[in-house]
Structure formats: structure tokens, C-alpha cells
Amino acid sequence: MKVTVVGAGAVGASCAEYIAIKDFASEVVLLDIKEGVAEGKAMDLMQTASLNGFDTRITGTTNDYSKTAGSDIAVITSGIPRKPGMTRDELIGINAGIVKSVASSLLEHSPDTILIVVSNPMDTMTYLVHKTTDLPKNRIIGMGGALDSARFKYRLAEAMEAPISDIDGMVIGGHSDKGMVPLTRHATRNSVKVSEFLTPERLEQVAADTKVGGATLTKLLGTSAWYAPGAAVSGLVQAIACDQNKMFPCSALLEGEYGLNDISIGVPVILGKNGIERIVEIELDEAEMAKMKESAEGVSATNGLLQV
Ligand SMILES: NC(=O)C1=CN([C@@H]2O[C@H](COP(=O)(O)OP(=O)(O)OC[C@H]3O[C@@H](n4cnc5c(N)ncnc54)[C@H](O)[C@@H]3O)[C@@H](O)[C@H]2O)C=CC1
Numbered sequence: 001m002k003v004t005v006v007g008a009g010a011v012g013a014s015c016a017e018y019i020a021i022k023d024f025a026s027e028v029v030l031l032d033i034k035e036g037v038a039e040g041k042a043m044d045l046m047q048t049a050s051l052n053g054f055d056t057r058i059t060g061t062t063n064d065y066s067k068t069a070g071s072d073i074a075v076i077t078s079g080i081p082r083k084p085g086m087t088r089d090e091l092i093g094i095n096a097g098i099v100k101s102v103a104s105s106l107l108e109h110s111p112d113t114i115l116i117v118v119s120n121p122m123d124t125m126t127y128l129v130h131k132t133t134d135l136p137k138n139r140i141i142g143m144g145g146a147l148d149s150a151r152f153k154y155r156l157a158e159a160m161e162a163p164i165s166d167i168d169g170m171v172i173g174g175h176s177d178k179g180m181v182p183l184t185r186h187a188t189r190n191s192v193k194v195s196e197f198l199t200p201e202r203l204e205q206v207a208a209d210t211k212v213g214g215a216t217l218t219k220l221l222g223t224s225a226w227y228a229p230g231a232a233v234s235g236l237v238q239a240i241a242c243d244q245n246k247m248f249p250c251s252a253l254l255e256g257e258y259g260l261n262d263i264s265i266g267v268p269v270i271l272g273k274n275g276i277e278r279i280v281e282i283e284l285d286e287a288e289m290a291k292m293k294e295s296a297e298g299v300s301a302t303n304g305l306l307q308v
């Protein structure tokens, strides 16, 4: 199993590290345009192999796509991150060009690969890859909901003073401060609805904190987060590589599901060896459906800024 990660920055390197530590891939190739950076990070990570007990071989390359040939899965993290006070949408001008050319170079050398898009604004970058490549829709996956759901569970556990392993919950919709739709009504602590433990006001606060999870970290760090994003990507990669049939909310191209068309947005999907094995349509109530519709309008407006 060969995995390429384009962008050896904060998220790319974290993602490579988690993939290696989980030890399910034979090879991870890191690629970056900055001379020597991918090679350096790959070497540094390889020097953790005997300490962390993995056999995955990590190599780095400066923009040589021939080294990525035959990748089963390729992750796109190349592009600029936001700074405090910015929205993810503001990154579109620079990141669209990068994501489009990276996807095309990857496919030249790995025509059968499954692409995972991470660069922001992620739903729109995923849509861009759908529009500019001829890959079937199951092989283009946007990562956002897995991360947002992890943050939702963190906030729920914090509010309930419960261990995170007790909590289950999911965030769908667009990966943006306003567009996320935390499914509070469906969230549970060991199968018991979270509304049994928390007041409606506290649950509102949990949802609000979840939605600005990325912005909160960006303010603290001066750039956006990387540990949880890297871990979330590694979870998707593992589900595909190991044909786990695991369910994650991912940005997927919709053709009528949830009443939406011609948009890539976060919905629950089953991930296995073919990428998106299927989209899961869960029953949403009127309020949840209205939030999803509003979220989709936001993503569509950003898609409208693309020049494709
Ligand atoms: N979807 C999600 O949930 C998340 C998305 N992100 C996004 O991921 C992206 C990367 O974030 P960070 O790793 O923190 O940024 P970073 O600045 O640390 O790393 C980005 C890397 O991309 C490289 N790069 C730029 N153009 C390239 C090209 N044409 N080919 C190859 N490499 C290229 C840069 O040299 C840099 O090393 C950002 O757009 C950020 O907003 C970050 C966290 C979560």
C-alpha cells in the first residue's frame, strides 16, 4: 500500500506521522515544492521508526512526481493555511491553482489513485478536483467532517465531564465556521442521548464552540491546527487502505442526496477499498435540513468564485 502526501507542511507531516505510527502502509511519499523540506521531514520521521515501532518506509521528494507513481491513495495538503481573523474562503485565490495542478500531476503518475483533499476551502477544493479531473466520484474525498466530529466529541466530553470514549457524535455540512451542522440531536453518551445530560443552552454552546473549532486554534497558534487534522486524515486513509467500511462524514459529490446536486459537502459516507463505497442518507428533521440547505448555499457561493 503506497500513500503519497503532497504538502510536507504542518498537516502533511502530521498525517504522514500518524499513518506511519498506525503501521498499515508499506510506503509513504512526502512531496513539497520547498527544496529539501519533504526529504528532511521524511528522514526525521524515519528516525522515529525504531522508537515508535513502525516499518512504514517514509521518503521525501522536492516536486518529483515520478516518485509518487503507483500511489494507491494520495492526500492533498498543499497550499496556504489561514491566519487569525481570516475565513477559510479567503484562501481560495492561491489554493485553487495549487490544488488543481497538484491533482493533475498526481493522476499523471497514479491514474488509479484515490484522492483525499484537505487544502482549504476544502469543500470547494474537492468540488474543483471533481470538475477538473475525470475521476469517478467515489475516488475524490474531502476531509473535514471527521475532524469537526472529533472536535464535537471533545466539546461534548468537556461539557459532560465524561471520557471522550463514551461519546459518539457527528458533524455534517460545509467545513466552515458558519456552515458546520453538528448533529446534537443524534449525539450520544453510551447510547443515551446527550440531551439527558446537558441543558439545551449548554448544547447550543457545544455546537457553537465546535463550529469555530478551527478558528479558535488559529487564534491561539497564529496558524491553523495540524495534530487533529493529521489524525483525521490518517483515519480516512486507513479505512480505505484496510477496506474497513468505516463511516465518516466526508465531503462527497452529491447527486440528489439530501436534496442537493452538483456540490461537494460533508455527509456520512462508508469508506472502503474503492474510496466512497456509498453515501448514507440519514433522516434529518426540519431544523437540521434547513441548516444543511443554508450550509450548501454557502459552499455553492464559494464554488461560484472558482474559475473552471
Ligand atoms: N480540511 C481540513 O480539515 C483542514 C485543512 N487545512 C488546510 O490544509 C492546508 C495546509 O495547511 P498546513 O499544513 O498547516 O500549511 P503549511 O504552510 O504548514 O504547509 C503547506 C505546504 O504546502 C506546500 N506547497 C505549497 N504549494 C505547493 C505545491 N504546488 N506543491 C507541493 N507543495 C506545495 C508548502 O511548501 C508547505 O510546505 C491549508 O490550506 C489549510 O487551511 C488545515 C487543517 C485542517
Ligand SMILES: O=C([O-])CC(=O)C(=O)O
Pocket (backbone or CB within 6 Å): 081, 082, 088, 120, 147, 175, 213, 214, 215, 218, 224, 225, 229
Ligand atoms: O481552521 C482552519 O483554517 C484549518 C481547518 O480547516 C481546521 O483546523 O478545521
